[in-house]
Amino acid sequence: MLSIKNLTVNVNDKQILKGINLEIKAGEIHAIMGPNGSGKSTLSHILSGKAGYTVTGGSVTYQGKDLLEMPPEIRAREGVFLAFQYPVEIPGVSNIYLLKAALNSIRKYHGQPEVDAMDFLTLVKGKVRLLEMDEKFLYRAVNEGFSGGEKKRNEILQMAILEPKLCILDETDSGLDIDALKVVAEGVNSLRSPDRSFVMVTHYQRLLDYIKPDFVHVLAHGQIVKSGGAELALELEEKGYSWVEDTKAA
Amino acid sequence: MTTTTASRYAAEYQSLAPVLPGQDLPWLQQLRAQALENFSVHGFPSLREEEWRYTNVSAIEKKLFSPSINSASSSIDTDWLKRYQLKDAWSVVLVDGHFSAELSVLAGLPDAVSVTSMADALVKYPTLLETYLGQAVDNLEHGFIAFNTAWFTDGLFVHVPAKQVLAKPIQVLHVATQADVLATTRTVIIADALAEAKIIETFVGLDVAYLSAAVTEVFVGANADVTLYKMQCESEKAYHFGGIYIKQARDARFTHHNLAFGALLARCDIYADLDFASECELNGLYLGAKRQHIDNHFRINHLKPNAISRELYKGVLDDRARGVFQGRVIVAVDAQKTESQMNNRTLLLSDDAEADTKPQLEIYADDVKCGHGVTVGQLDEKSIFYLQSRCIDEETARNMLTFAFANEMVDKIKIKGLHDRVLEQVLVRFPQEGVEKSWL
Numbered sequence: 307m308l309s310i311k312n313l314t315v316n317v318n319d320k321q322i323l324k325g326i327n328l329e330i331k332a333g334e335i336h337a338i339m340g341p342n343g344s345g346k347s348t349l350s351h352i353l354s355g356k357a358g359y360t361v362t363g364g365s366v367t368y369q370g371k372d373l374l375e376m377p378p379e380i381r382a383r384e385g386v387f388l389a390f391q392y393p394v395e396i397p398g399v400s401n402i403y404l405l406k407a408a409l410n411s412i413r414k415y416h417g418q419p420e421v422d423a424m425d426f427l428t429l430v431k432g433k434v435r436l437l438e439m440d441e442k443f444l445y446r447a448v449n450e451g452f453s454g455g456e457k458k459r460n461e462i463l464q465m466a467i468l469e470p471k472l473c474i475l476d477e478t479d480s481g482l483d484i485d486a487l488k489v490v491a492e493g494v495n496s497l498r499s500p501d502r503s504f505v506m507v508t509h510y511q512r513l514l515d516y517i518k519p520d521f522v523h524v525l526a527h528g529q530i531v532k533s534g535g536a537e538l539a540l541e542l543e544e545k546g547y548s549w550v551e552d553t554k555a556a
Numbered sequence: 557m558t559t560t561t562a563s564r565y566a567a568e569y570q571s572l573a574p575v576l577p578g579q580d581l582p583w584l585q586q587l588r589a590q591a592l593e594n595f596s597v598h599g600f601p602s603l604r605e606e607e608w609r610y611t612n613v614s615a616i617e618k619k620l621f622s623p624s625i626n627s628a629s630s631s632i633d634t635d636w637l638k639r640y641q642l643k644d645a646w647s648v649v650l651v652d653g654h655f656s657a658e659l660s661v662l663a664g665l666p667d668a669v670s671v672t673s674m675a676d677a678l679v680k681y682p683t684l685l686e687t688y689l690g691q692a693v694d695n696l697e698h699g700f701i702a703f704n705t706a707w708f709t710d711g712l713f714v715h716v717p718a719k720q721v722l723a724k725p726i727q728v729l730h731v732a733t734q735a736d737v738l739a740t741t742r743t744v745i746i747a748d749a750l751a752e753a754k755i756i757e758t759f760v761g762l763d764v765a766y767l768s769a770a771v772t773e774v775f776v777g778a779n780a781d782v783t784l785y786k787m788q789c790e791s792e793k794a795y796h797f798g799g800i801y802i803k804q805a806r807d808a809r810f811t812h813h814n815l816a817f818g819a820l821l822a823r824c825d826i827y828a829d830l831d832f833a834s835e836c837e838l839n840g841l842y843l844g845a846k847r848q849h850i851d852n853h854f855r856i857n858h859l860k861p862n863a864i865s866r867e868l869y870k871g872v873l874d875d876r877a878r879g880v881f882q883g884r885v886i887v888a889v890d891a892q893k894t895e896s897q898m899n900n901r902t903l904l905l906s907d908d909a910e911a912d913t914k915p916q917l918e919i920y921a922d923d924v925k926c927g928h929g930v931t932v933g934q935l936d937e938k939s940i941f942y943l944q945s946r947c948i949d950e951e952t953a954r955n956m957l958t959f960a961f962a963n964e965m966v967d968k969i970k971i972k973g974l975h976d977r978v979l980e981q982v983l984v985r986f987p988q989e990g991v992e993k994s995w996l
Contacts (some may be wrong), residue, residue, distance in 0.1 A: 357937070378944035387871050387945075394942035398960025398967070403988075403995045404946060407956070410990055411947035420990060445958075445995065464946065 307332045307503045308353075308373075308472055311366035314342040315345075315352055322348045324528035325364070333500040337514055337539060338507045340525035346507045347391065349525070350476040353505070354388035355381050368472065381511040382408075385471030389461040389478055394447035399431075401460065403469055404448050405430060412468060428506070433466040437493045454481030455490075462493040475506045479513035493517030511543040524550045561617045562599040566592060569706065572623050576709060577675035583686050584678070591695050591705035591783055600699035610880040610912045611823055611851040621738040621767040623707065624652040632659065632733060634715050640760050640789065641731060642973040647727040653709040653739035653764075659729075670715040674742050676990065684715065686746055692773035693801035693827070700797045700823075704771040708742035711770075718777070725754040725785075725971055732761030732768055743772040747780040749805070754783045756974055759798070759818070761791040764918030772800045776808035776834075783811040785974060787983060789981060790818035792846070799825035806832040806860070813969055814840040814869075816850050817981045821891055822878040823851040830856065830863040830891075840869035841965035843985050844877030844909070851880035858891040858921075865895070870965050871902040872958060872985075873909035881913040883928070889920040898928040903935065903961055923990070935961075959986040963996060 308330040313517035315323040322345045330336055352359055353366065366373040373381060396404070410420045421429075434441055437459050449457050458478055462509070465473055473494045475494070479487055494504070494517050506513060514536065522538040523530045524547075532538065532550045542550065569592055578584040578769040595779055601608040601615055632651065637659065641647055648671065649659035655673030665671055668683065678685060695705045712728040724778050747753050768790060776782045791798045796819040802810055808831065816822055827838045842850045856865045871879040881900040902911040915928035935957045945951035962982050979996060988996060 324557075327594050356941055356945075377950075378941060379947050379949045382947040390942065390945075394936075394939050396939055396942065396960060398963040399956055400787070400995045404943070406991065406995075407948055407952070408946040411949070411952075457566070459855070467563055 307369060309367040311365045313352070313366060314362045315348060316360045316362050317348065317358065321362070322528055323352070326530060328530065330505065332503055334521065335498070335504040335506065335519045337519040337522045337527055338505060338525060339493050339509070339511070339539060339542060340524060341551070342509065345528040346509075346525055347476060350388060350474045350505070350507050353474055354378060354386060356470065377474045379411065383412050387465050387468060387470035388475050389458070389465060389473065389475045391477040391480060393457040393461050395450045397450050400445050401448050402444040405464065408464070408468055412420045430467060433463055436466065436496060437463050438489050439463060444554065455483060455486030458482055458490055459486065459493070461525065464488050466493060466497060467549050472501055473502065473504045475504065479508055479510060480507070487513065488516060511539045514539045524552045558962045561620070562596050564620060565703075566596045568623065572625070574706065575625055576707070577684075578678035581678060581682055581686070584689070587695060588706045591702040594696045595699055595702040595706055595948065598702070600703070604842065605698070605883065607853060610882070611821070611849065611929055611969075613821070613823075614976065615821065616767060619736065619765065619767070619795075620734055623709065623740070624654070624734055624737045632731065633694050635728070635872045637731065638979065640758050640787075642725070642727050642756065642971070642977075644973055645725045645756065647729060648673060648712050649713070649729045649731060650710055650739070650741055651731045652734055652737055653741050655661070655710050660920060666720065668717045668720055669722065670713065672712030672713050674708065674744070679746070681713070681715070684746070685713070685744065688746055688775055689742070690773075692775060692803045693771065699769060700769055701799060704740055704742060704769050704799070707738070707740040708771070709740055711742040711744075713743070714745045714746045714753065716751040716753045719750045721752040722754065725756055725974075727756040727758060729772060730757070730759045730768060732764070732766045732791065735764035735766065737766045739766065739768045741770045743770065745772065745774045745782065745784070747776050747782045749777040750779045751777060752762075752781045754971065755786070756785040756787065756971070757798070758787045758789070759796060760789045761794050763791050763793065765793040766791070766930050767795045769797045770799070772798070774800065774802040774810065776802065776804045776810050778805040779807045780805070781809040783813075785813045785969065785971070786815065787974065787978060788818055788822060788824075790814045790822065792818060792820060792848070796821075796822040802826070802828040802836070804828060804830050804834040806834060808834045811837045812839065813965070814838070814852065815965070815981070816840070816842040816852070819848065819850070821849045823853065825853050825876055827855045828857065828865070830858050830860065832860040833862040835863065836865040838865075838867040838869070839965055840966050842869070842871045842878050842879055842961055843962065843982065844871065845874040845985065847875070848877045849880075850877070852882070853880070854883040856885045856896070858885065858887040858894045859895065861890065861892045861894070863891065863894055867898040868965075869900045870961060871911065872899070872905065872962055873902060873911060874905040876906070876908045878910040878912070881911070881915070883914070883929065884916040884918065885926060887917075887919040887921050887924050887926065888937070891921050892923045894921060894924040894926065896924070896926040900930045902932045903958060904932060905958065955986055956988065959983075959988055962986065
């Protein structure tokens with residue numbers, strides 16, 4: 307699904323990612339953990355195509371194609387979805403409008419006709435119920451005046467409707483209380499499938515209590531310093547990030 | 557203005573005078589004579605005047621528009637007019653500055669409420685008009701006001717007596733149908749204590765060059781509530797001057813929505829005098845393209861304590877369009893506890909578009925909360941990226957965001973029929989495809 311090889315990235319001439327290697331197969335869930343400033347967010351931004359980063363070396367191959375060559379909307383249409391750490395408020399554009407525009411962009415890209423109005427509403431309303439959201443949210447402006455939890459839920463709603471192949475969750479747990487976290491996690495879990503992969507970027511282990519990863523990678527100083535199974539997250543929680551940072555140094 | 561231009565207009569006045577309404581009213585004759593004299597000397601405003609420094613009206617002088625003596629309402633395509641005329645409203649239609657009874661809809665008005673053409677009102681309510689006409693505005697303030705005072709051929713008169721609440725909005729449609737013609741109209745709106753009214757001024761025209769010069773005076777009585785909408789969809793060859801002058805009594809509330817889409821050159825004046833604890837809210841949206849010039853100009857006088865004023869104007873300028881925002885809030889020495897917030901946000905879509913924005917606060921009291929905020933810029937890159945990450949290409953994303961920026965002001969319009977018509981105007985400029993209107 308995704309193959310990152312020796313990826314190095316600069317921001318304003320400062321090296322942030324210093325040689326990342328990561329292989330993600332279809333159906334796998336990978337957690338990327340790390341302290342603040344380790345380069346976690348940079349990695350998710352690079353995968354989704356945000357401007358302001360310079361790739362100085364290495365490659366990212368997604369389903370056999372060079373991901374870094376594609377503009378952000380093409381990546382999205384090819385199935386890469388970034389759930390934002392800070393979802394952007396778009397006053398004046400309703401959620402339902404954005405959802406339909408996004409879905410039709412994908413369909414058009416793949417040579418399919420536009421979604422039927424009734425089918426679309428049925429689809430969207432089903433997903434809204436799944437995420438325990440109020441239907442009124444659909445007609446409100448995208449993320450405008452939403453609480454932190456509502457914004458994150460809205461990201462998952464978009465994901466559920468667009469059915470991406472590679473889902474990148476950037477600090478999805480930040481700003482969520484435990485109830486919201488459970489709902490979001492259930493939403494993500496309901497989307498797990500053998501042909502869909504997840505990259506969860508997170509500072510804390512608690513999201514992983516609800517979404518069990520297959521692999522955990524620890525990012526520090528722009529490199530993956532340790533990889534392991536789900537148990538690595540628990541070990542990290544117990545010993546703190548200094549444990550892996552020290553390991554690397556030693 | 558050259559004296560020849562002014563005297564040319566003044567000469568035309570002689571032939572026009574006999575057909576102007578209210579010629580039997582000495583007070584009005586005096587008002588008109590004074591205004592004409594003033595106009596003959598000073599002409600239209602020049603760039604040398606501080607409040608006109610960004611707006612050059614010399615093209616209007618060169619054009620020498622002629623007054624229309626008769627209304628040509630029979631030639632109007634009613635289907636075209638329906639695009640602007642609201643169904644669920646009383647309406648007064650003014651064609652080239654003259655009242656058209658056949659196009660107007662006034663049936664079912666409550667007896668106590670007066671809604672008539674200005675010409676009729678000068679016959680029916682001369683004493684009331686003597687008290688009000690020219691009292692919310694300095695008739696000699698600048699050339700357009702003087703010109704309007706001297707020349708107005710008709711207009712709208714609304715009187716809502718105390719405690720009356722209008723069930724439907726009143727729409728005044730200014731329709732221009734002839735090339736090189738002047739439409740000079742005067743509107744007086746009086747809402748007595750505790751009255752409530754919603755009034756819509758709509759300006760439309762056929763695809764010709766003309767000058768529309770309208771002056772509206774609004775008197776909002778104690779605790780009364782008036783909402784005035786202005787939908788300016790003049791032809792793109794037209795020149796538009798529209799001045800709105802408001803006097804608010806204590807605890808009066810006035811809300812204005814100014815939606816400017818048309819005209820080659822449009823200037824809107826809004827002056828408000830605020831009494832004790834009154835509230836004045838001014839919302840505006842202007843979309844400029846090609847070589848359009850749109851000037852919005854305000855003066856809010858906080859004369860007494862505890863009044864509140866809020867202004868939010870948003871502009872979108874493309875091509876070589878130019879938008880001017882000049883807002884002046886004056887807080888008198890005893891207008892303590894004044895609250896005022898003035899905001900102007902302009903989106904520039906092209907390198908050649910220009911925004912001139914000049915918010916001014918003049919505060920003579922010492923216990924007030926006043927502020928202003930101005931932004932001139934481009935679309936937010938974060939928002940564009942967010943939409944791109946949701947499969948939408950950059951151009952579509954920009955179009956969506958520009959629409960959304962403008963739509964905030966459209967959303968403030970609570971009269972459904974008007975909201976939909978204004979939305980249509982915005983959609984002409986920034987089409988949103990594949991979306992149901994009710995979702996916008």
